[in-house]
Amino acid sequence: xxxxxxxxxxxxxxxxxxxxxxxxxxxxxxxxxxxxxxxxxxxxxxxxxxxxxxxxxxxxxxxxxxxxxxxxxxxxxxxxxxxxxxxxxxxxxxxxxxxxxxxxxxxxxxxxxxxxxxxxxxxxxxxxxxxxxxxxxxxxxxxxxxxxxxxxxxxxxxxxxxxxxxxxxxxxxxxxxxxxxxxxxxxxxxxxxxxxxxxxxxxxxxxxxxxxxxxxxxxxxxxxxxxxxxxxxxxxxxxxxxxxxxxxxxxxxxxxxxxxxxxxxxxxxxxxxxxxxxxxxxxxxxxxxxxxxxxxxxxxxxxxxxxxxxxxxxxxxxxxxxxxxxxxxxxxxxxxxxxxxxxxxxxxxxxx
Amino acid sequence: xxxxxxxxxxxxxxxxxxxxxxxxxxxxxxxxxxxxxxxxxxxxxxxxxxxxxxxxxxxxxxxxxxxxxxxxxxxxxxxxxxxxxxxxxxxxxxxxxxxxxxxxxxxxxxxxxxxxxxxxxxxxxxxxxxxxxxxxxxxxxxxxxxxxxxxxxxxxxxxxxxxxxxxxxxxxxxxxxxxxxxxxxxxxxxxxxxxxxxxxxxxxxxxxxxxxxxxxxxxxxxxxxxxxxxxxxxxxxxxxxxxxxxxxxxxxxxxxxxxxxxxxxxxxxxxxxxxxxxxxxxxxxxxxxxxxxxxxxxxxxxxxxxxxxxxxxxxxxxxxxxxxxxxxxxxxxxxxxxxxxxxxxxxxxxxxxxxxxxxxxxxxxxxxxxxxxxxxxxxxxx
Numbered sequence: 001x002x003x004x005x006x007x008x009x010x011x012x013x014x015x016x017x018x019x020x021x022x023x024x025x026x027x028x029x030x031x032x033x034x035x036x037x038x039x040x041x042x043x044x045x046x047x048x049x050x051x052x053x054x055x056x057x058x059x060x061x062x063x064x065x066x067x068x069x070x071x072x073x074x075x076x077x078x079x080x081x082x083x084x085x086x087x088x089x090x091x092x093x094x095x096x097x098x099x100x101x102x103x104x105x106x107x108x109x110x111x112x113x114x115x116x117x118x119x120x121x122x123x124x125x126x127x128x129x130x131x132x133x134x135x136x137x138x139x140x141x142x143x144x145x146x147x148x149x150x151x152x153x154x155x156x157x158x159x160x161x162x163x164x165x166x167x168x169x170x171x172x173x174x175x176x177x178x179x180x181x182x183x184x185x186x187x188x189x190x191x192x193x194x195x196x197x198x199x200x201x202x203x204x205x206x207x208x209x210x211x212x213x214x215x216x217x218x219x220x221x222x223x224x225x226x227x228x229x230x231x232x233x234x235x236x237x238x239x240x241x242x243x244x245x246x247x248x249x250x251x252x253x254x255x256x257x258x259x260x261x262x263x264x265x266x267x268x269x270x271x272x273x274x275x276x277x278x279x280x281x282x283x284x285x286x287x288x289x290x291x292x293x294x295x296x297x298x299x300x301x302x303x304x305x306x307x308x309x310x311x312x313x314x315x316x317x318x319x320x321x322x323x324x325x326x327x328x329x330x331x332x333x334x335x336x337x338x339x340x341x342x343x344x345x346x347x348x349x350x351x352x
Numbered sequence: 353x354x355x356x357x358x359x360x361x362x363x364x365x366x367x368x369x370x371x372x373x374x375x376x377x378x379x380x381x382x383x384x385x386x387x388x389x390x391x392x393x394x395x396x397x398x399x400x401x402x403x404x405x406x407x408x409x410x411x412x413x414x415x416x417x418x419x420x421x422x423x424x425x426x427x428x429x430x431x432x433x434x435x436x437x438x439x440x441x442x443x444x445x446x447x448x449x450x451x452x453x454x455x456x457x458x459x460x461x462x463x464x465x466x467x468x469x470x471x472x473x474x475x476x477x478x479x480x481x482x483x484x485x486x487x488x489x490x491x492x493x494x495x496x497x498x499x500x501x502x503x504x505x506x507x508x509x510x511x512x513x514x515x516x517x518x519x520x521x522x523x524x525x526x527x528x529x530x531x532x533x534x535x536x537x538x539x540x541x542x543x544x545x546x547x548x549x550x551x552x553x554x555x556x557x558x559x560x561x562x563x564x565x566x567x568x569x570x571x572x573x574x575x576x577x578x579x580x581x582x583x584x585x586x587x588x589x590x591x592x593x594x595x596x597x598x599x600x601x602x603x604x605x606x607x608x609x610x611x612x613x614x615x616x617x618x619x620x621x622x623x624x625x626x627x628x629x630x631x632x633x634x635x636x637x638x639x640x641x642x643x644x645x646x647x648x649x650x651x652x653x654x655x656x657x658x659x660x661x662x663x664x665x666x667x668x669x670x671x672x673x674x675x676x677x678x679x680x681x682x683x684x685x686x687x688x689x690x691x692x693x694x695x696x697x698x699x700x701x702x703x704x705x706x707x708x709x710x711x712x713x714x715x716x717x718x719x720x721x722x723x724x725x726x727x728x729x730x731x732x733x734x
Contacts, residue, residue, distance in 0.1 A: 223355075223731045235733075240721075243728035250356070250727050251671040254664075258358045258650065259643040265360055274642075281639035326636070331628050334635030338626040342619040346438045346612075349642055350371065 073213025135175030390440025406476025542590030
């Protein structure tokens with residue numbers, strides 16, 4: 001682990017442990033924007049790990065970003081940190097300046113398109129994107145789309161389009177953004193290494209890290225609860241059946257962390273489509289099973305709003321469906337494997 | 353809370369360079385071996401193959417040169433192992449000696465034992481079996497009762513070992529016997545020995561598995577004499593010696609590749625016409641496989657760094673064997689073809705073999721329940 005990653009790890013853990021309290025999470029769920037937390041995250045460079053230092057970023061790698069995104073998931077941070085990491089990378093990798101403040105990315109559904117058309121010396125944006133994470137809170141939205149036969153990256157400011165608010169199970173904003181001949185701040189051909197599916201791909205990538213973090217937290221809470229809660233005169237964690245279930249949860253958590261980390265490492269090498277698909281499938285499956293075991297261990301108390309377990313589990317249930325569920329990604333992965341053929345599987349796995 | 357750690361690592365350039373050489377060797381040696389043969393993988397016993405491996409320097413890779421080893425890194429060894437298993441090479445004749453018996457002697461054996469056994473193991477000429485389980489000692493290994501009593505010049509052994517894989521084919525067995533009995537301290541008083549499989553007073557009889565194959569044996573000792581110089585390590589140190597090697601035994605590629613031959617046949621079948629359901633099935637299995645490889649590799653790197661990743665190794669084996677056992681179930685659910693013994697398609701035969709072999713995956717090398725107990729201890733529950 002390199003120095004930047006160690007520092008980032010220490011900073012995020014300290015910052016999120018101090019600031020992401022239960023009160024803050026509850027208040028964010030009612031629609032309040034945790035500005036102090038955002039400012040602290042931004043000041044510490046957590047939101048732009050992949051932007052060059054000369055452009056105000058941390059000058060880091062995807063593997064550095066993994067540390068931040070996983071910690072954001074572990075603490076259920078109610079901010080578009082993951083989205084800003086991806087958005088700021090899309091901009092800087094395409095040679096655009098990165099504005100300060102929270103970013104989001106759109107469109108998040110593969111069957112939705114936003115259209116860029118030339119208007120004088122600039123561009124106009126049209127179309128509707130649904131379920132855009134933090135659409136109402138983001139200062140800018142980063143759009144990846146095709147125009148004139150190539151992939152473009154465009155930046156639109158808040159207010160350029162109409163916002164219709166909605167939310168996911170964790171009451172994080174998932175809004176509809178509608179653009180009609182909307183002005184854009186900048187638009188440019190996507191940089192090398194920014195594919196046409198970049199929002200879908202890298203959105204899935206950061207969600208896999210957030211889920212891996214969510215699973216870390218779910219395992220921590222369930223293991224701790226099992227040592228504290230007593231029934232039949234002893235801690236429930238001393239019963240073998242509880243131990244076995246928690247061991248299964250630990251296995252899924254370990255697999256999730258490994259799959260996500262491996263996808264971020266692949267992103268540093270270039271084409272990470274295979275590893276991202278692997279991660280979204282493996283981590284998504286772990287999320288469902290992990291949430292289920294953690295709730296079973298917690299009994300009725302874990303089913304209440306009062307108990308903090310739900311901050312993690314409601315996120316896991318939403319995040320696994322965002323940027324493509326396990327099913328979508330498994331089909332894509334399976335088709336690519338079938339296309340290469342059985343005899344290519346092992347050489348492919350070991351070459352990556 | 354940091355209970356376990358799976359850091360990603362890179363295989364060294366030396367290790368990657370070796371991969372092509374190993375593949376070419378396997379292509380020549382295995383040729384167009386039938387998929388059902390390859391499905392036997394580390395169950396396949398072939399002394400000639402093991403000698404060729406030895407000649408290539410692919411046994412005893414990490415051991416000192418003075419004992420016939422090659423002083424390569426654990427990562428180079430890992431590459432050879434995973435290539436052998438992915439190709440379904442018959443490694444069984446040297447596998448146990450390379451993985452467990454040799455390292456045991458290297459660590460705890462006398463100089464004379466090392467000189468006598470290690471170079472021959474490295475050449476692929478000596479095959480080992482492991483004598484641990486007994487009729488009344490399975491998961492509760494420390495309860496084992498086969499007695500080794502001190503007599504002039506050595507020990508007199510009485511008792512019974514079971515599930516001793518390949519004892520009928522191997523040259524030696526590393527057996528754990530009780531040299532001291534104190535019911536209150538059952539982990540003490542265990543001692544390991546090198547036992548010649550032609551030892552007078554020792555009787556082998558086959559235990560046939562559910563598929564009709566003979567790899568297990570029952571080994572009965574009746575006043576068998578084991579000379580003093582065949583004791584491995586100190587008297588009473590057996591438990592510690594046995595547990596030392598567990599991380600090596602539990603995290604290797606053999607803990608997630610046992611059903612790889614069936615996954616390949618599934619992909620071959622699905623590639624003809626990958627519908628959505630078939631593609632999703634293959635995609636999900638490949639996602640599990642790719643992740644397990646990284647987890648297993650991560651433990652190999654920790655071992656190479658001299659760490660003691662016993663907890664991580666238990667996690668890899670539990671998650672890995674769950675995957676291995678799931679593959680035949682998933683193939684059955686998707687394709688619904690009948691598993692067969694020696695008729696039907698390659699896929700049917702591989703399915704038939706692995707369907708019957710799969711129950712053993714979560715029994716051998718520590719049952720699923722024992723491993724999960726180890727993980728639970730790591731979580732602070734016991």
